[in-house]
Amino acid sequence: MIAAPAMLSSVLAAGPLDAQAAPELRWAGLALLLPLLSGVLCLLCGWMKVRSKLPAALTIAALGGAFAIILRLQGVVGETPVVVNLFDWISWTWGDGSRFHGFTANVDLYIDRLTVFWMLFVTGLGTLIALYASEYMESDVGKGYTRFFGAVSIFLFAMGCLVMGGNLVMLYLGWEGVGLASYLLIGYYFTKPEAVAAAKKAFIVNRIGDLGLALALFLTWQCYGTVEYAALWKAIEAAPASSEWTAQAIPWLLMLGAFGKSAQLPLYVWLPDAMEGPTPVSALIHAATMVTAGVYLIARMFPLFVVNPDALVAVAWVGGLTALLAATIGMAQYDMKRIWAYSTISQLGYMFLGLGVGTTFGASYHVFTHAFFKALLFLTAGAVMHGFAGQLDIRKLSGLLKVPGFRLVSLLAVLGCFWLAAFPFTAAFFSKDEILVSAFTAKDERVHLLGWIGLVVAALTAYYTFRVGFRVFFGPVKYEPGDEHHGHDDHGHGHDAGHDHGSHGHHGAFHPHGPRWAIRVPLVLIAVGAILAGWPSYRTMLDHDAPNWVRSQVAHSSAFAGAGDAAHAPHDGHAHDGAASGDAHGAHHLVLGMDAHTAVGRLGSLACIAGILVSLYLHLINRGAADALRRALMGSMATRWIVVGAERKWLVDEFYDWVIRLPLKVVANILSAIDELLLDAGIVNGLGGLPAAVGRLFRPLYGGVVQGYAVTMAGGVALVAAWVIWIWLRGAL
């Protein structure tokens, strides 16, 4: 296995752009600016009321261009990070201008292999999903079409800013930008109250996480005197194990931000509701790319986590428990998109588990494989939804493999199911394997139990994945259309001459319409991507000396810095080797009497196949048995809670309602009453009433009779005169 240098020193050499060494790097900024450009052009399209598919074409072209640039960069980025300065932005100094006497945050790009790795699938999937959306959203041409693609462009720009930014300020701006884009796109159908509520929920829950990120940013400056990555690594290298409370607090705050964006306990509740957005958005933002920002944040900031092993254990446990909780909820839902949403939360839990046990490689690898198969699953769900008038209920769809026009979609969806279930020798199997092996072999014994939890979740994942797979795509052909006949919503039905079936206008006979090329092509390409995502591992399997591509991408970045000290014992004199390759290290730990790697591979396969077999029986061979099982569980009070709990999402939303929303509402009402009664009615209106009252006192004097005014005036003059005379008399006497 390759022994990647896991020391900070590999990233310490980060220097400014050397144009001679790699002229391509000068184009890196374009990968960021192209989506911005298409966003601006979409704005113009909206302003000029363009009623064609032009915005989609612009967005696809810009994202494709960005992808091409990233692809080119992938070949030239070396082992040392490069800082590309786009323009100077913030640069303040005070005092003598030394460390802690200045603040610099320029618009820099920090290009290392991790950046390029992340941008590769972000822009690649972004392009394909934009192409998919160009057909999926076509019922909105002339309505929300421009808005949709404008928001997608903004999202890609912000995501680029987040991933490629050279300092925490850029990352924060990108972080907020993707949050904004997510809000805009979840609330795309803004006439639908649930969509608006979901958008607000996502935004508000993310705010809580963003608070953590903002505080972490402040403390990073407070503690290290810089927020620029390149300088930050140097500062950490100079003072590696800071015990100051600030240094200890930063990982916890970063974690909060990551948990918000990546939908982990306790902030995961926004993601299932975010499925109210159009399906391409669910695929791109809420499954493949944006929600991995939290994983990126922790991977990128790994040197800051290393100083705090407790924080890493917390990350691991939160990830593991989220994976378990979301999997149990996913088992009992009936809405296909929601099941995939819970599976996303669950898989993100795996990634955090991987980060927590120190395998940033495993986590990044899982992000990579997950991005493809989850996008594939969402997009096939979207194609089904598009064709069946918004139907997503897995009880009302069956046997789609045999429905004309849906054979390819169904085939790809089943393929995605195998990948999500981590079937042996699929890409996800390898990446999940990496994480679980690291969990079993971690130095810190507090995380070993998570390996077993991960295996249980693997079985549950296989079960609920194929619950959808077997119900919807296999079995007898039977379907009911959804209720979106009138097409203000995102499926668009019977309005376009290009559909497979011409006679849509009449009700009664429902004909599902299969997708056309703009949906089929991205689906096939993403499926190919999902298969090829396993290539790094296949190659390593064939040739044990061949380096794993993902590992070498991650190894030469801050994500690997100090990983050895965090989770694995620095022993045998090759601490860094051990960190870099979990496999080499795994040999030191035994699980069930076997070497950890073999054991996890076997147990994982077993869990997956067991889950699939249970699912096969309950949801294909004997579908009545599933209902009977549910009834049996409901019948006994001892087991009833399992069904009700899982179906009602363990009442977490209700719990938050009672514990957080209700007290806040009570306090808000009290404050509102104080405001209305004391401040508004008492002070503001009281002060306002004072002049009026004084006015009422004098109003009788101004009755409209001129003589009345004259008497008042003369009386006043007389009083003044009398006073003057009195003074004079007194002075004279």
Add this chain to the structure above:
Amino acid sequence: MNPIDPQLPPGDPLVMLGLLASAILFAIGIVGFLSRRNMITMFLCTELMFQGAGLAMISYGRQHMDLSGQVFVIFILTVAAAEAALALGLVVLLYRRKETLSAEAWKELAES
């Protein structure tokens, strides 16, 4: 006595006469203004008060051996002439509206 302010001794008969006349004029004006409702009469009464005030200025001017009072009065007369034309014009307009010269007729212009 202030050397730069040459003054007649107090009790100069001409000054006293002037001040007395001005007081009488002013009093007649006020009483007339308050007791009558006819707008032209009321206007004439204000003119009386005007002239009373002017006469007082001239008288004090003489007391102080200063021409400023008289200069003022010349100005006041000019302004009063213009103002008289204006005021009578207004009265004519008001009369055309209500066919009466009574100030009572315009009560509705009051604030309340």
